[in-house]
Amino acid sequence: MQGRGEHNEDARRCRLAVNRKLLITAAWLPLGLAIAPTAHAADDGPADVAASGEEADGTIVVTATKRAASLEDVPVAVSVASGEAIARAQIRDLKDLTSLVPSLSMQQLQSPANVNIYIRGFGNGANNSGIEPSVGVFVDGVYRSRTAAQIADLPDVEQVEVLRGPQSTLFGKNASAGVISIITRLPQFTPGADLEASYGNYNAQVFKGLVTGPLTDTLAVSVAAGRNRRDGFIVDPDSGQRSNGRNRWFMRGQALWQPGDDLSLRVIGDYGLIDEVCCAPVNVQSSAATQAVLAVGGKVNAPDAIYADQAWWNFDSTNRIANYGFSGQLDYKASRFKLTAISAWRRLTSATNQDSDFTSGQMLARNAQDLTLSTFTEELRLATDLPGPFNALAGVYYFNETLDQRNAIAFGRDMRAYANLLVQGASAGALSVPLLEQVLGGLDGNPARYAGRFFASGQGSNERYRLRNEAFSAFFQGDFKLGGALTLTAGAAFTSDTKRYAIAGTTTDAFAGVDLDGRAYAPFRQQLLAAAGFRARGVNPQSPAAIAAFAQADPQGYAAVLGRAAANANNPAANPLGALRRLQLFPPYVDVPNAVEPGRTHDQRLTWTARATVMLNRHVHAYASVATGFKASSINLSRDSRPFPADQAALEAAGLAQVNQTYATRFAGPERTTVYELGLKAQWGLATANIAVFQQTISGFQSNVFTGTGFALVNAGKERVRGVEVETVLRPAPGLTLSGSATWLDPLYQDFTMSAVGDLSGRRPAGIPALSFTLAGQYEHRLGRTARLFLRADFHHESPVITEEGLPGFLDLGTAAAIAASAQYKRRIDEVNAALGLAQGARIEFTLWARNLTNNRTLTKVFDSVAQPLAISGYTNQPRTYGASVRYRF
Structure with missing residues (x-):
């Protein structure tokens, strides 16, 4: 198949050359096309269906710089997971890749559509559809703009390349922290197939396969498909339902x-x-709100049973996510130039509905979201292959995206009783929901105005968000060789990014529409302040006789209590109803665009890279580089999207400010990244070693923190991380491969005064382990003429780390105390994965496998429990899974 099986010269270097005859006669495509039979010797291997990206001498070929080259010759920090390694490690989707690449980490949150991806400790993008990830994900050169479009099973992958650091001069869109490039298998001009079936605990069933072959001498096709199902590992003890x-x-x-x-x-x-x-x-920390949940009949797990894999809910949290699209890549080579054009259209639909109170009580009856995302991308690039010392790559990139999202959240039947208990607790029993309705309505002139309306079932919020993003970039990178040892590289990219957005919301939350600071309620506030003053002096405010006796015995003290109450009746800072603001969950919105806020951002930036590579000898080369990266503004498409404080005066002058108007952010400005890096790469045949030392600074990192009711999207002033990465592979004996990779990180918030939990300047960011490493080994042993036994195992470690830097629920404690309080929720990862297999020839393979073999349990993320002040919830990692698989190839 040499020549026909490869679609261009670069791709030919990426494939393992196979020059074998066929054994089979088959009708291999579902289309029913017959293939003429061909025979070969019985001990020959299969056709090259995998196109593994590994040369016969073990050299790994990557396309990280948009040119095919040996991994050891590419002067950038890149890790590669081959399709074969992915299959034998039983890696199902991108999240599992973290066990192979220590610099890569991922956190799945409340939905399969919400996964944060981090490289070298930095990343974002989940939970807020207006945020594009700082880590760009590309599949066959096509950008996937949201995490919901990225998390997919991997049945036909040739290899996955993880590029660390900004990649703006070669990738067209938002790669300020790094890139994950997924490369699928090319159709082959030799018929072949790769089929696999697997069964494991939790009734896990995985079926996946690929068939490929020619239709004509110039046209080859392939069809890949996969099915992955498994029962949930978290059980509702009452209903028996699984999640x-x-x-x-x-x-x-x-x-x-x-x-x-x-x-x-x-x-x-x-x-x-x-x-x-x-x-x-699961419930991680209880509070008075948790006791109120229990009092209305709701159930949650005890904090000492976090890893019992039990939780309670009153309806299933459903997720239906469809992701589809088309792309075309044209490659044309003329003389010393190669032209590549990639066009793609993609669409994502996501319909979710979550039981967001995370209890068996029905405080919330629904939290539904419908999202539609359509993207069109076009990339055109030209690469040279000149005989002289200079070669270059230049291109242009166009991105067009439209987003339409609708959200609806509503109180359930238990919300009123639950809120009544919280009101009583916050007022030491002095207030209740019915009393508030009666008194506030009476002061408004109608005692029945709010009767039965506060926290009534069905009340809530409905929102609609629309976003149009159009971006253009032009990029260039050139290499100049000075002699045979030194290569200088320079690149630049100009990016222009425009976003237009619209936000519209309506609320039926009656209590959230009440201005607790309103002047009409001053008599009530004064009465409550006086009662608190009498109580502080040991006088029962409910007893007129006790108050009269106090007035007679201490007339000055009596006057002081009344005077203080009168003086503070209209002081928002002393408002005795202030504690109830936490229960005003869905206040009115200021829609965008409006007379003050245009609903538009425009960012443009020139990014660049400079690198020197030195061949120290034929086995070792070193490089030094400086690179900058850029990601455009992200829009806060959540119910906590609020006007900027700078717009307050203008909004009030225009009459647009709403009751209980708060100010935060509509969007976070651009991220700008600078990385200084020194690297060393060595290849000695039986051993390879790659080392990178770097310092990365991100200005304006887009921080998105859940506050218990919505998301605070702000820019961190400046974050810095220093680190060292080491990757080694050793082949000490036939059939034995040992590998190790480690990452040490030292991150710091150099300037972050406006975080959701206070000033974090000078503190270590949460969620970034100081040390992470993976040790792996694989051994193959021949059994007779054709059978092979193989054993593969890896151990992945991440040092203990705080998962959140002072939860917003701890704000009353102050920043330092909040961080100390959240330190108890540290995460440490020590996971072992293993596989034992038997291969019969090159066709049939049986494998026993286990992931997280030691059942290492951790909290992957903690957050403020929804509408439960000072209570903490968290997500746990997946428990031990194991099973058996059979794979058939021809």
Whole structure:
């Protein structure tokens, strides 16, 4: 298949050359096309369906710089997971890759559509559809702009490349922290297939496969499909329902037209569906609000049973996420130039409904979101292959995206009783919901105005968000070789990004529409202040006789109590009703655009990279580089999207400010990244070693923190992380491969005064372990002429780390005390994965596998419990899973 099986010269270098005859006669495509039989010797291997990206001498070929090259020759920090390693490690989706790449970490939150991806400790993008991730994910060169479009199963992957640091001069969109590049297998001009079935605990069933072959001498096609289902590992003890399971499938079809070595066209169409009940958090810390939940009949786990895999809910949290699209890549080579054009259209629909009070009580009856996202991208680039010392790559990139999102949240039947208990607790029994309705309505002139309306079932909020994003970038990178040892690289990219957004919301939350600071309620506030003053002096405010006796015995003290109450009746800072503001969950909105806020951002930036690479000898080379990165503004598309404080005066002058108007952010400005890096790469045949030392600074990092009712999106002033990365591979004996990779990070908030939990300047960011490493080994042993036994194991460690830097629920404690209080929720990871397999020839493979073999349990994320002041919830990691699989290839 040499020549025909490869669609261009660069791709040919990426494939393992196979020059074997076929054993089989098959009708291999679902289309029913017959393939003529061909025979070969019985001990020959299968056709090269995998196209592994690894040369016969073990060299790994990557396309990190948009050119095919050996991993050891690419002067950038990049890790590679081959398709074979992914299959043998039983890696199902991107989240599992963290066990192979220590610099990469991921956190799944309340939905399969919400996963934060981090490289070198930094990343964002989940929970707020207006935020594009700082880590860009590309599949076959096509950008996936949201995490819901990125988390997919990996049945037909050739390899995954993880590039650390900004990649703005080669990738067209938002790669300020790094890039994950997923490369799927090319259609082959030799018929073949790769089929696998797996069964494991929790009734896990995985079926996936790929079939490929030619339709004509110049046209090859492939069809890949996968099905992944598993029962949930978290159980509701009352109903027996399960959460955190798997139920997803996808298909991908490809066609490769190659009329000659100088021209190829690759067309891809794919469709994936996730339809799962996920994700149930557990109660980590109780509060008075938790006791109120229990009092109205709700149930939550005790904090000492976090890892019992039990939680309570009153309806399933459903997630239906469809992700599909088409792309085409044209490669044309003329003389010393290669032209590549990639066009893609994608669509994402996500419909979720979550039991967001995370209890068996029905404080919330629904929290539903419907999201539709459509993107069109176009990339055109030209690469040279000149005989002289200079070569370059230049290109342009266009991105167009539209987003439409609707949210609806509503109180349930238990909310009124629950809120009544919280009101009583906050007022030491002096107030209740019915009393508030009666008194506040009476002061408004109608005692029945609020009767039965506060926290009534069905009240809530409805929102609609729309976003249009149009971006353009032009990029250039050139290499100049000075002699045979030194190469200088320089690159630049100009990016222009425009976003237009609209936010509209309506609220039916009657209590949230009451201005507790309103002047009409001054007599009531004065009465409450006086009662508190009498109580502080040991006088029962409910007893007129006791008050009269106090007035006679201490007339000055009596006058002081009344005077203080009168003086503070209209002081918001002393408002005795102030503690109830936490229960005003869905206040009115200021819609955007409006006369003050145009609903538009425009950012443009020139980013650049400079690098020097030195060949120290034929085995070792070193590099030094400086690179900058950029990510445009992100929009706060959540119910906590509030006007900027700077717009307050203008909004009030225009009459646009609402009752209980608060001010925060509509959007976070751009992220700007600078990385200084020194690297060393060595290849000695039986051993390789890669070392990178770096300092990365991010100005304006877009921090998105959940506050218990919504999301605070703000820019951190400046974050810095210093680090060292080491990757080694050793092949000390035939069949034995040992590898190790480690990352040490020293992060710091240099300036973050406006965080959701106070001033974090000078503190270590949460969630970034100081040390993470993976040790892995694989051994293959021949049994007879064709059978092989293989054993693979890896150990992944992350040092203890605080998962949140002072939860917003601890704000009353002050920043330092809040961080100390949240330190008890540290996460430490020590996971062991293993596989034992038997291969019969190159066709059949049986494997026993286990992930998280030692059942290491951790909290992956903690957050303020929804509408439960000072209570904390959290998500736990996946317990031990194990099973068996069979794989058949020809």
